[in-house]
Amino acid sequence: MNKRGGSSVLRLAVPAKVLLQRFAFLFLILTAFGIMLLSKAETIVVEKVSTVVVDVFAPIMDVLSRPAAAVNDAVKTVRGFSDLRDDNIRLKRENERLLIWQEAARRLASQNQALQSLLDFKPGPKSQSIATRVIADSGGAFVRSVVVNAGDRDGVRKGQAAVSGVGLAGRVATAGYRSARILLITDINSRVPVLIESSRDRAILSGDNSGMPRLIFLPANASIKSGDRVVTSGHGGVFPPGLQIGRITVATDGIMRVKPNVRFDQLEFVRLIDFAAVSSVVPKEGAETPPKKAASR
Amino acid sequence: MTPSLSHRLDAVARNLVPAALGVFFVLLSTIPFYIPGFGPVAPNFVLMAVFFWAVHRIDLFTSITVFFIGLLLDILVGAPPGINAAVLVLVRTVAASQGKVFRGKSFLVLWWGFGLVAFAAGLVIWILTAIYHLTVIDPLPIIFQMALTVAAFPFLAWIFARTHQKLFQNA
Numbered sequence: 398m399n400k401r402g403g404s405s406v407l408r409l410a411v412p413a414k415v416l417l418q419r420f421a422f423l424f425l426i427l428t429a430f431g432i433m434l435l436s437k438a439e440t441i442v443v444e445k446v447s448t449v450v451v452d453v454f455a456p457i458m459d460v461l462s463r464p465a466a467a468v469n470d471a472v473k474t475v476r477g478f479s480d481l482r483d484d485n486i487r488l489k490r491e492n493e494r495l496l497i498w499q500e501a502a503r504r505l506a507s508q509n510q511a512l513q514s515l516l517d518f519k520p521g522p523k524s525q526s527i528a529t530r531v532i533a534d535s536g537g538a539f540v541r542s543v544v545v546n547a548g549d550r551d552g553v554r555k556g557q558a559a560v561s562g563v564g565l566a567g568r569v570a571t572a573g574y575r576s577a578r579i580l581l582i583t584d585i586n587s588r589v590p591v592l593i594e595s596s597r598d599r600a601i602l603s604g605d606n607s608g609m610p611r612l613i614f615l616p617a618n619a620s621i622k623s624g625d626r627v628v629t630s631g632h633g634g635v636f637p638p639g640l641q642i643g644r645i646t647v648a649t650d651g652i653m654r655v656k657p658n659v660r661f662d663q664l665e666f667v668r669l670i671d672f673a674a675v676s677s678v679v680p681k682e683g684a685e686t687p688p689k690k691a692a693s694r
Numbered sequence: 695m696t697p698s699l700s701h702r703l704d705a706v707a708r709n710l711v712p713a714a715l716g717v718f719f720v721l722l723s724t725i726p727f728y729i730p731g732f733g734p735v736a737p738n739f740v741l742m743a744v745f746f747w748a749v750h751r752i753d754l755f756t757s758i759t760v761f762f763i764g765l766l767l768d769i770l771v772g773a774p775p776g777i778n779a780a781v782l783v784l785v786r787t788v789a790a791s792q793g794k795v796f797r798g799k800s801f802l803v804l805w806w807g808f809g810l811v812a813f814a815a816g817l818v819i820w821i822l823t824a825i826y827h828l829t830v831i832d833p834l835p836i837i838f839q840m841a842l843t844v845a846a847f848p849f850l851a852w853i854f855a856r857t858h859q860k861l862f863q864n865a
Binding site for chain 1: 721722724725726727728729730731732733734735757758761764765766769770771772773774775776777779780783784787819820822823826827829831832835836838839
């Protein structure tokens, strides 16, 4: 375009405008890459700004998310009607089973109490929880996180575990004043120290953006099979121990994966567990010890 | 208020509509819809808006507006900040440069053009995300997302076209 420089002002003005636009384009692209680099370097500035922006938009997202939630509830109610009879039969059977378990639990609780008093056992501090509503989903193809409508003012802190009724959903990645972002266990950045409930083998549950996170760092001699329950181990001090996560499934490619109990597409409410008080007494992640087989008695 | 001032305010308000629509679509992208499997592959509404306005009224959708809309999208959905900002600025520039090809032609030409741009954008998002996380990422979600985005384009384009007509017919 520079070759066509003419004598008239008009002929010059147009290329100048184009040049300015080109410059703006380059400048913006470079700025975008700069921001990406800054956030990759875990700069606190990018996180702070993002948290403030999410906070500002949280009330709007809260309002916008309600109609979809209401429709979802209505659909669930209507579906519930058609399953009423089957549910009734199933629940009656389950109730009978649970009554037996209740009996067993009572017996074990009193036995546990007696043994604890014998051993002079000091129970860990009780954790508190905060109930929150999911106001935003991640619309991205490569992100698995949600925003909830509680933040710093409600006692939400970075690192708290987020659970739904059936198990672990994720942890608080950033907490703003009135909103917080929960990184789900399926996200590519999520790593959760876990324990296979039956064998007591330890591993790390590593998200890869698929619906079923992978189990990595499993001991070579681990005796596990499909269907085994996976719970948080509590190592690293981020999550309370014993939170249900899901069941092991061995994929066709031989990779151990966990099918989470939580249905992430139906995540409407989550409870955030304040576990920070206990974290100081739990050994840090780096201090790896060989898996204990007989830890549960 | 003098007629000229009210007229000018009116014009400003009209000119802000595309940007406001952009922000609205960003917010729409964050709504949890509770449809199994829909979240990761939900159509990229913002991409459609940027493409449409870049082809038809580039003057109302400056690169700075597009940049901030992309950044807002990144921040609200929790993506690495900057990725959508860069991709949307790119899409705007490409769409604007090809604007003459699309304007006044049949809708199919515009749709076909959008298809090409959407898949190129998906490819760039995939590559940038993989570089950002320093790991290979399964490209399936973005392929499905872009397929749904292209499929949903006629519907959104119709809404944009109506808005465009209503706003700027007499302006």
